[in-house]
Each structure stands twice: as structure tokens, then as C-alpha cells.
Amino acid sequence: MTVQSDRETPLLTIRPSKGWVSLKLGELWRFRELLYFLVWRDIKVRYKQTVIGAAWAIIQPFTTMVIFSIFFGQLAGIPSDGVPYPIFSYAALVPWTFFATGLANASNSLVGSAHLIKKIYFPRLVIPLSAVLSNVMDFCLAFGVLVLMMLAYGIVPTVNVVFLPLFLLLAFSTALGAGLWLSAMNVQFRDVRYVVPFLTQAWLFITPIAYPSSLIQNETLRALYGLNPMAGVVEGFRWALLGTQRAFDATILVSALASVFLLVSGAFYFRRMERTFADVV
Amino acid sequence: MGDLALRVDGLGKQYRIGKREAAYRTFRDALADAFSAPFRRVAGLLRGNAAAAADLSETIWALRDVSFEVKKGEVVGIIGRNGAGKSTLLKILASITEPSEGEVQLYGRVGALLEVGTGFHFELTGRENIYLNGAILGMSRAEIKRKFDEIVAFAEVEKFIDTPIKHYSSGMVLRLGFAVAAHLEPEILIVDEVLAVGDAAFQRKCLGKMNEVAGEGRTVLFVSHDMAAVRKLCTRAVLFEQGKQVLFGEVDEVIDSYLKAQSNASSVIELPAGDPESPAYGTRIEFRDSAGQLRSEFRIGEQWQVVLHFNVRRAVKHLIAAVGLMLLDSLPLATYWSLPQDLTAGQYSATFQIDFPFKNVYLQFAVGISVLERPVYYCAGIGQVRILDVAKDEQPFRSTGGILNTPQTTRIREVSYALDG
Ligand SMILES: Nc1ncnc2c1ncn2[C@@H]1O[C@H](COP(=O)(O)OP(=O)(O)O)[C@@H](O)[C@H]1O
Ligand SMILES: [Mg+2]
Numbered sequence: 001m002t003v004q005s006d007r008e009t010p011l012l013t014i015r016p017s018k019g020w021v022s023l024k025l026g027e028l029w030r031f032r033e034l035l036y037f038l039v040w041r042d043i044k045v046r047y048k049q050t051v052i053g054a055a056w057a058i059i060q061p062f063t064t065m066v067i068f069s070i071f072f073g074q075l076a077g078i079p080s081d082g083v084p085y086p087i088f089s090y091a092a093l094v095p096w097t098f099f100a101t102g103l104a105n106a107s108n109s110l111v112g113s114a115h116l117i118k119k120i121y122f123p124r125l126v127i128p129l130s131a132v133l134s135n136v137m138d139f140c141l142a143f144g145v146l147v148l149m150m151l152a153y154g155i156v157p158t159v160n161v162v163f164l165p166l167f168l169l170l171a172f173s174t175a176l177g178a179g180l181w182l183s184a185m186n187v188q189f190r191d192v193r194y195v196v197p198f199l200t201q202a203w204l205f206i207t208p209i210a211y212p213s214s215l216i217q218n219e220t221l222r223a224l225y226g227l228n229p230m231a232g233v234v235e236g237f238r239w240a241l242l243g244t245q246r247a248f249d250a251t252i253l254v255s256a257l258a259s260v261f262l263l264v265s266g267a268f269y270f271r272r273m274e275r276t277f278a279d280v281v
Numbered sequence: 282m283g284d285l286a287l288r289v290d291g292l293g294k295q296y297r298i299g300k301r302e303a304a305y306r307t308f309r310d311a312l313a314d315a316f317s318a319p320f321r322r323v324a325g326l327l328r329g330n331a332a333a334a335a336d337l338s339e340t341i342w343a344l345r346d347v348s349f350e351v352k353k354g355e356v357v358g359i360i361g362r363n364g365a366g367k368s369t370l371l372k373i374l375a376s377i378t379e380p381s382e383g384e385v386q387l388y389g390r391v392g393a394l395l396e397v398g399t400g401f402h403f404e405l406t407g408r409e410n411i412y413l414n415g416a417i418l419g420m421s422r423a424e425i426k427r428k429f430d431e432i433v434a435f436a437e438v439e440k441f442i443d444t445p446i447k448h449y450s451s452g453m454v455l456r457l458g459f460a461v462a463a464h465l466e467p468e469i470l471i472v473d474e475v476l477a478v479g480d481a482a483f484q485r486k487c488l489g490k491m492n493e494v495a496g497e498g499r500t501v502l503f504v505s506h507d508m509a510a511v512r513k514l515c516t517r518a519v520l521f522e523q524g525k526q527v528l529f530g531e532v533d534e535v536i537d538s539y540l541k542a543q544s545n546a547s548s549v550i551e552l553p554a555g556d557p558e559s560p561a562y563g564t565r566i567e568f569r570d571s572a573g574q575l576r577s578e579f580r581i582g583e584q585w586q587v588v589l590h591f592n593v594r595r596a597v598k599h600l601i602a603a604v605g606l607m608l609l610d611s612l613p614l615a616t617y618w619s620l621p622q623d624l625t626a627g628q629y630s631a632t633f634q635i636d637f638p639f640k641n642v643y644l645q646f647a648v649g650i651s652v653l654e655r656p657v658y659y660c661a662g663i664g665q666v667r668i669l670d671v672a673k674d675e676q677p678f679r680s681t682g683g684i685l686n687t688p689q690t691t692r693i694r695e696v697s698y699a700l701d702g
Contacts, residue, residue, distance in 0.1 A: 008283040010386035016379055037416040045404050119399045120417055121376040278378040279296060 021271050028123045035126050035133070042134035057138035058145050061093040068093075072210045081212045081244040087149050091241055092209040092234040094146050095171045098139040099230060100200050102132035102172070106179025107196045110187050114281040124274050125267065128179045132172060139168070150241070158243040167236035170256060173263045174229040180266030184273040187281050208234055212244075213251060226254025229262065283388070284352050286469055286500040287374070291383035292347040294369050298339050343369040347383070347526045349519060353468075356501040358511035358532055360539050361521035367504045370521070371395060371471050374502070389500065392419065392467025397475050398458025403447040407438050407457060410446055414461045428464045435490075436460035455483055463490045470494060471502040476510070488514070508536050508669050540578055540669070548575040550664050552648065559657040561593045561600060561650045564628075568666055578667045579637075587617075587633045589648050597652045598623045602631040605647035605661070614644075643667050 047053040065086055072078045073085030080088035109131035110117065110124070117124065150157070182199075186192040207230040208215075216222050226232050232255020238244045239252075344366040351357050359367050372378045374385060375393035400417040401410050411432055415425035425432075433439055436457040438449070446454055459475070472491070476484050488510055495501050495514055505511050511518060511532065518535035520528040528535050552563040567588040570576050579585045587604050599621045607613045617633040637644070647661035 008285070008388060010288075010388050011390065012376075012387040013384060014373060014376060014380065014387070015384035016381055033422055034416045034419075037413050041402055041405065041409075041413055044409070045402060048404055116400050116417065118377070119395045121393070122417070122419070275379045278372065 017275055019272075020268055021274075023125075023267055023271055024123060028125055028129075031122050031126055034122055035130050038126065038130035039134045042130065043137050046134075047137075054141060057141040061090065061097045061142050062145060064093050064097075065090040068210050078211050079215070081214055081238065081242075083155065083238075083242045083244060084153055087146075087153050087155065087242065088212070088238065088244075089210060090146060090149060091238050092207075094139065094142045095167065095233050095237050096204065096207065096209055096230065097142060098135055098168075099171045099175045099233070100204070101138065102135045102175035103179050103182070103200060104196055105131040105135065106176060107182035107186055108193060109179070110183045110277060110281060111190070111193075117277050117281050124277055125180075125270065128176060128183045128270070132176045132179060146241075155242060157241050160240040160243070162240075164237070164240045167233050167240060170229060170236065170259050171233045174233065174259045177259065177262030177264075177266040180263075180270040184270045184277075187273070187277055203228070203230065207231055219250065223250035223254050226251040227258050229255045229259035231255055232259070285386075285388055286351045286353045286355065287388060288350045288386045289370075289374075289383070290348050290385070292344060292370070292373065292380050292385060293342060293382040294344040294366075294373060294378070295340050295381040296343050298341055342524050344373075344380075344521075344524045347521075349526065349529045351500060351502070351517075353389070353500055354498045355517060356495045356503065356515045358515035358518035358535070359502060359504045359521065360506075360508070360511060360518055360535065361527075364523070365521040366524040367521055368395070368473055369524075371473050371502065371504060374469075374471055387469065389468030391469045391471065392462075392465040393471045393473075394418075394462045394465075394475055395471075395473040397455050397462065401446060401454065401458065404445055406445050407433075407436075407442040407449070410457065411461055414458065418462060418465055420465065432457075432460045432464055435463060452480060452483060456486070459483070459487055459490075463487075463494075467499070469500045469502070473504045474506060476505060476507060508540070512536060540576075540580070547665060548577040552660055552663065555658050555660065560595055560597050560652055561591055561624075562658045563648050563650065563660060564590045564592055566590070566604070566646065566648060566664060568664070577665065578669055580669050581637070581639070584634060584636050587635060587646065588630055589633070590628065590630045591650060591658070592628050593624050593626050596623075596625045599653045600624050601651045603649045603651070604633050605649070606635070606637070607645050607647065607661075608642060613647075614639075637668055639668060 052059075068089045069086045073080065073089070078085070106128040109127045113127050116122075116127075182192055182196060206228055213222065213225060213231060213235055216225055232252040235244075236252050236255075347366075347370065359370065361367050369378070371393065372395070373380050374387070375391055375395065377393070377395075398414065400414055402413065405413065411429065412422065412425055416422070420428075433442055436453070436459075438453055438457055441449060441453070446457070449457070476487050484507075491501070491503070491514060501514070503511065503514060515532045517530060518528075518532045519526060520535050520539050528538050548568045549565060550567075551565045554564075555562045567575060567590070568577055568579075569586045569588060570579065571584045571586075576585070589602055589604060591602065593600070600623070601621050602619045603616055605613055605616045617635070619631050619633075644664075644666045645662055646664045646666075647659070648663070649656060649660075650658040
């Protein structure tokens with residue numbers, strides 16, 4: 001009875017998987033509409049629920065900028081690569097806020113979508129991906145304020161501004177890469193949730209937001225500093241927009257490599273852990 | 282050739298259940314563990330072995346040695362008690378979770394409905410939720426757009442389609458959820474117990490739709506506790522018991538076997554002894570079918586018995602034994618009495634013939650014994666018997682379905698006293 005049907009090859013064979021598995025990017029692509037809808041849902045709900053929804057995207061980096069300007073720029077007199085300190089720090093806080101919020105959202109995304117994971121099949125990568133993507137809207141709003149500030153300060157961006165999307169992409173891939181690691185771990189160990197704010201805070205201090213990376217004179221050390229991908233992102237933003245002297249140098253290149261490494265390793269780790277998500281989450 | 286829809290071969294699923302080691306035996310153990318655990322955990326975490334990482338070791342097989350084949354266009358019922366592994370099987374078929382052993386071959390696109398309205402967001406409108414839910418279930422935007430009016434009409438929410446669903450009644454949300462899922466067009470449809478929720482009208486509507494889908498020649502796997510629905514929709518059925526596939530065959534045969542297997546411990550209930558001074562007290566009650574088999578599920582229209590065993594401590598006059606039937610929330614439905622009788626000390630049993638006219642209900646019982654019109658023993662809220670909406674070999678018993686319509690035929694037919702032993 002089974003001899004006949006053996007001739008047809010099954011559309012799908014399900015069996016236990018072992019070890020590292022492929023990323024199945026093709027499948028991810030087929031589910032792009034789901035990604036679109038999840039991002040759309042997040043944005044819609046966020047802006048629907050609160051009046052402050054849209055404003056929040058601006059208030060957060062802006063107040064931080066004001067505080068930094070008063071305490072680091074004025075009182076501590078930290079140098080700012082020849083641009084006014086407020087715009088120096090705000091140009092860094094915009095991509096940083098995008099990164100930090102994206103990372104926080106991505107880390108909690110799987111646990112927050114437990115009801116979906118337990119009941120429906122789709123590539124799980126969609127979840128952290130949409131969590132980071134839905135912050136692009138907030139980024140745009142905060143970026144709008146940055147443009148206004150540049151107008152107010154009379155700063156004209158250099159031609160390097162064409163590279164800006166690349167730095168945004170770098171921030172995106174860093175947030176997603178770290179988010180993939182943390183979200184997958186968070187499914188197994190719920191205490192990861194408490195680590196994330198601490199991690200973000202520490203990361204903020206090792207990123208040249210309140211201070212310029214030009215404080216580091218040694219070329220080798222500066223390259224090593226790029227191992228923090230956000231250092232490259234932040235310096236890249238300033239370089240492209242404000243024309244700071246920190247040219248396209250080793251920091252940025254090392255950062256790009258580090259970010260790609262974080263993303264790829266995160267994706268493979270995530271896929272490997274994925275088989276347990278529906279059972280444990 | 283190629284008439285197979287799916288093949289399941291030696292399938293098994295092992296779950297780890299979170300039971301930590303007992304308390305540390307010594308402080309030294311605790312210390313040693315504190316030092317070694319982080320490394321073990323990190324290693325486990327990187328290997329993808331979460332349980333080892335979390336130091337959880339107990340496992341259970343939710344499903345084991347499951348093998349069957351389903352042909353294209355077949356409608357197969359999956360039955361079994363709670364925890365038998367039905368949902369686990371469906372989750373594996375739907376790729377939601379991975380099997381631990383064995384394999385499944387699927388010869389068509391699978392659509393799974395394990396829950397109604399998964400992914401609904403209560404802040405979004407009905408319209409928005411249709412698109413969101415559709416996308417989650419794997420429909421394309423174009424497909425949803427095309428079926429949109431049909432979905433809205435099926436859900437009967439035309440007027441509220443642009444209202445956030447937090448303002449919907451729960452029935453409306455359910456209808457909307459089912460409407461979206463019902464318009465999926467997979468080659469293999471798998472449906473978990475989604476009909477258990479919702480009112481009778483909703484269930485009728487869903488069953489109608491399922492019937493339609495089955496009629497279109499699509500392959501359907503259908504989990505339900507509603508044996509009437511399974512019998513009506515399915516040609517074949519699989520019976521699971523504690524993760525094992527017990528039977529796979531014609532639907533009638535499998536349902537019968539399932540009902541027979543229901544004769545379990547809960548068909549015999551030991552009663553508390555009560556007041557030590559009272560002249561008589563109940564010891565246990567049993568539920569039996571007309572053939573005398575112990576069971577706790579009966580079909581509507583079937584004759585069954587409640588047997589009350591009791592002890593008489595000293596000779597009594599005018600003893601009456603009684604059994605009351607009530608719904609689970611203790612709403613009393615009927616009381617059955619024995620004729621008064623004078624008894625000497627000993628063990629007795631009273632058998633009450635029951636012919637109960639409601640379907641799809643769970644019954645609970647109260648037992649009472651009185652001597653000379655004075656109650657001497659009473660115990661309520663015991664037992665649990667299910668009346669199924671299934672009749673066999675005869676016309677289904679027509680139920681009027683309301684308490685006030687209790688037909689007068691439900692009266693005691695026979696009470697026999699027998700000296701046990
Ligand atoms: N995620 C899980 N983790 C651990 N045990 C589980 C999990 N899901 C189900 N189980 C166990 O597996 C068994 C089968 O469950 P299930 O397939 O849901 O049964 P059914 O659907 O037939 O009621 C049960 O004992 C249940 O407790
Ligand atoms: Mg179930």
C-alpha cells in the first residue's frame with residue numbers, strides 16, 4: 001500500500017534536527033508580508049495608545065542631550081570635535097536611542113510573542129526583526145529634530161551624508177545581532193530580562209556619545225575601540241553629518257566587521273535554539 | 282499514484298518538565314554546585330540544550346511510537362482524553378514544535394487552526410485584525426483582500442468592522458477569528474479543539490463550515506471531544522492514550538473503543554464515613570452501563586445505573602436511600618428514591634436506573650440515607666459523569682434541552698436491595 005505513494009516526494013519532511021541548522025533566509029523572504037504586518041501593528045498600536053507616543057521618540061534623546069550638554073559639555077568641559085556640544089551629542093544619541101530601544105524590544109520580543117509561537121508556525125526570526133524594525137519610525141522623528149538643530153546651528157552636511165544609511169544599517173544590524181542572542185537566551189532564562197538594562201547602560205558608557213573617540217590617540221587602540229560596533233555607528237553619524245575630523249578610519253571598519261559578526265553569530269545561535277522555543281516559552 | 286496526504290512514522294515527542302533537584306543535601310553540595318553550575322549552564326546554553334543549562338532533568342514522552350497514513354481527501358478524527366498527546370501531534374504536523382524521534386512526510390500545504398484568533402490585538406479594529414490574523418496564518422495580502430467581504434459576512438460583524446475589537450463581545454471575537462481561519466485554503470487542514478469555546482450557535486456555524494471544507498475533498502485532521510461531531514465529519518479516527526496510539530481505524534470502531542476505555546477509577550467513588558453514631562452510612566457509589574460495566578461516560582438515551590453501597594450499623598425501620606443528580610455547578614436536576622424498607626445490620630446496595638434526557642453535560646451526585654424520615658447520612662458534590670451527544674444503533678434521543686422541560690419519564694424504575702457477600 002505504501003509502495004505506490006513512495007514515488008511521490010513529500011512537500012515537506014519533518015524530523016528532529018541536530019546541531020547547527022541553516023538560516024532558511026528564503027523562507028524568511030516568503031514571510032515578508034507577515035513581517036510587514038507585525039511592524040505595522042507595533043507602530044500603529046504605539047501611536048494609537050498614547051498622545052505622547054510620537055513625542056516620546058523625541059523627548060527621550062532630546063532630554064538626554066540637554067543633560068549631557070549641561071553636565072559634560074558645560075561643567076566638565078568635554079571636547080566635542082569642534083562642533084557645538086549639543087549637536088555633537090544629539091547626533092550620537094539619535095542612532096544610539098534607535099539601537100538601545102531596538103535591543104530592548106528585540107530581547108523581550110520572543111517572550112512577548114509566546115502566544116503566537118505556541119500556536120502558529122512561521123520563521124521565528126520575524127519576531128526580533130520586526131521588534132527592531134518598528135523603531136525606524138521613532139528614529140525618523142528624532143532624526144527630523146536633528147535636521148532642525150543643524151539648520152539652527154547653520155551646519156551644512158558634507159557630501160559624506162550619502163553614507164548615512166550605511167551607518168543606520170550598521171546600528172540596525174548591531175541591535176538585531178545582540179537582540180537575537182538575548183531574545184533566544186531570554187526564552188530559557190527569564191532573568192536575561194534584568195541583564196538587558198544593565199548591559200545597555202554599560203554599553204552607553206563605552207560608546208563615544210558624551211565624549212569624542214578622538215580622546216584616544218593611539219591608532220591601534222582606536223581600531224580596537226571599533227570592536228564596539230556602536231562606536232563606529234556614532235562616529236560615522238558625526239562624520240557623515242557634521243563633518244567631524246574623525247574620517248572614515250579604522251574604528252568604523254572594525255565596527256562594521258564586529259557588527260556583521262554579531263549579526264551572523266546571533267542568527268545562527270537563534271536558529272539553533274529555535275527548536276525549543278514553542279516548548280519552553 | 283500519489284494519493285497520500287501525509288505519513289507519520291514512529292513519531293515521538295519528549296518534553297522536559299521543570300522539576301528541579303530536591304533541596305541541597307549539604308552546604309558543601311550547594312557550594313560545589315554554585316561553582317560548577319555556571320560552566321555547565323553556559324556549555325548547555327551554547328549547545329542549544331536549554332534543559333541541561335537550566336539543570337532540569339525530568340522528561341516525559343507526550344507522544345511515542347505514532348505511525349499512520351492519511352489519504353488525500355480523508356477526514357480523520359483524533360480523539361483521546363486530556364493530556365493524551367493530541368495537541369502535541371498537531372503541533373508537530375504544523376511545524377510549531379519539532380519531534381524528538383521519527384518523521385512526518387507531508388504531501389501538501391498544511392494550514393493549522395490550533396486556537397481561534399491567535400495574534401488578535403485588542404486595540405486594532407476588526408478590519409485591521411483580519412489583515413493581521415490572515416498574515417499570521419500565512420495568507421497573502423492580496424488573498425485576504427479578495428476574501429475580505431466573505432470573512433466579514435461569515436463573522437457577522439459588518440457594522441463593527443472599523444471598531445477596535447476591545448469593544449466586541451467575546452462571541453464576536455470568536456466568530457471573527459474563526460472566519461479568518463475558515464478562509465484559509467490549505468491542502469491539509471488541521472484543527473484542534475477550537476469548538477470547545479463559544480456558544481451553541483458558534484459551534485453549529487463552525488461545524489457547518491468544517492463540513493463544507495470536508496466536502497470539498499480536502500484532507501482534514503480534527504481533534505474534538507464532541508463525539509457526535511467526529512462521527513459526523515470523519516471517516517476514520519485515531520485514538521490516543523497517554524501519548525500512545527491505541528487504535529487507528531473506522532470512526533465508529535474507534536469511538537466505541539474510546540467510550541469503553543472511559544471506564545476508569547472515577548466510575549467508582551469511595552464515600553466518606555460520616556457521623557460514627559448514625560445507624561447507616563454510604564461506602565461507595567458506582568456508575569455502570571446496562572451490561573454492568575463500570576463507566577463514567579454515557580450516551581444520551583442510554584440506560585445506566587447508579588449503584589449506592591451502604592452499611593447499616595444496627596437494625597433500622599423505614600430506611601430510604603436516595604441519589605440526586607446535579608449539574609457541575611450544583612444545580613439540582615432530579616432525585617431518585619428507593620421504597621422504604623426495614624433492614625437489619627449489614628452491607629447493602631441500592632441500584633438506581635437512570636435514563637437522562639440532556640446531552641453534553643457533566644453530572645455530579647448527592648447521596649442521602651434517611652431512617653424514619655430523618656436524614657442520617659448525606660454527601661454531595663461527588664462523582665462526575667458525562668452524558669455524550671451520541672446515540673448508537675438507534676435514532677439520537679431528541680433532547681428538549683431545558684431544565685424546565687424535564688420529561689416525566691425520568692423516574693425511578695427499579696430499586697433492588699441485595700445483601701452483599
Ligand atoms: N510545552 C510543554 N512542556 C512540557 N510538557 C508538555 C508541554 N506541552 C504538553 N505537555 C505535556 O504533554 C502531554 C500531552 O499534552 P497535549 O498534547 O496537550 O494533550 P492533549 O491535547 O491530548 O490534551 C501532557 O502530559 C502535557 O502536560
Ligand atoms: Mg489539547
